[in-house]
Amino acid sequence: MEPNTDDKPNSGRFHTQTFAKADVKRREKLLATALAQFAEKGFSATSVNDIARGAGISIGALYSYFPSKDDLYLTVVEQGRALLEEALGDIDAAAPFFASYETLVRRARDYALANPELNRIYLDATTHGLRHLSRRLSGSLETITAEMYRKILAAAIERGEVRAGTDTGADAFCLDSIMVLFQFSFASDYYQERLRIFLGLSGDEPIDEEALIASITNFVRRALAPSGACP
């Protein structure tokens, strides 16, 4: 077994050379099975034996691909991160800031609806059961978003669209916190119910998503607009 033997030491890959050389269909089936099981049961309750069985490979083969359950999990998360990076990648720092934020809010919902399993893994990744991987998981998943905010906020301040603050990091934290819990509202039954309670919806009354997105964008616009442009 040769763990983490990729050419680039920080490439974020946790599999072995043996896995890299395996048949593509076999690799895809294993990762899809691992994604489904980690998402369904959470990391702690998922058994590596069950994943191997589900993927139709021996436990020996699985360990020749991934030195540990952690490595397999981090590989699955890495796939989700790549998808997220792709989804955020074309946000243009030159575009009007508040329109971009609204686009991001919409994409966050769409990503949650299109990738429920990745969102379940994201939620599970924040729990105490995964604390031994917290720093690596957060570093991998949050850095893309934080850098994206830094870039578009700096450009918007330069253009005078967003007031010049002394605390861009804290502002980005607020923007992203609203976005994250909005996204989770479409990925988790708990947060879906929380959103309904906050909106005062009873029974099966539907959520007016367009009105909510407009309200969130307005909240953020008022918080960040320069004094002069304050609505």
Added chain:
Amino acid sequence: MEPNTDDKPNSGRFHTQTFAKADVKRREKLLATALAQFAEKGFSATSVNDIARGAGISIGALYSYFPSKDDLYLTVVEQGRALLEEALGDIDAAAPFFASYETLVRRARDYALANPELNRIYLDATTHGLRHLSRRLSGSLETITAEMYRKILAAAIERGEVRAGTDTGADAFCLDSIMVLFQFSFASDYYQERLRIFLGLSGDEPIDEEALIASITNFVRRALAPSGACP
């Protein structure tokens, strides 16, 4: 076994009469053991047998107190909810709104630091593994907060401190989302690392909590202040 046989049908109690009549020390030890194990391992990975063993009672005795693992879990959550309600209970709707929000942000952090186990359970409660209890958990934990915001926002709008909005529910959702992820930053290694990334902190550079609380309160003040009073 007589489950849920309390006088008040919606009292939120999930234990049996047998438990209500058991020795107080025995009850406390069982609930403390359950809290510790659910918080440490998460609901799914926690075994009822292990809880009984940890509390020094037989599995038969445990099932005579709680008809199911769900009931035991909901009882533990209910204790946390009662603590949270106590912490929020004395927020005065007549007090200045933004000062109250700052107080809440501070209390959210203090609650997270003082009750790490309850916060770990809160995080776990939002995951897919607990989806069969999501509605009850969210209904129990989120309603107190949502009602508190409704009350203090209505009073602040009445006084002209907060602009009259058409969407108080969405505003409360934004206020609470910032607060929740701030709180989780002191309860979960994942969110602690996320906060550090957003603030651009490297290595062991400490978080300036006072500056962060001030920035969050200012963000919220700008978002909600009436046009005339806009900073």
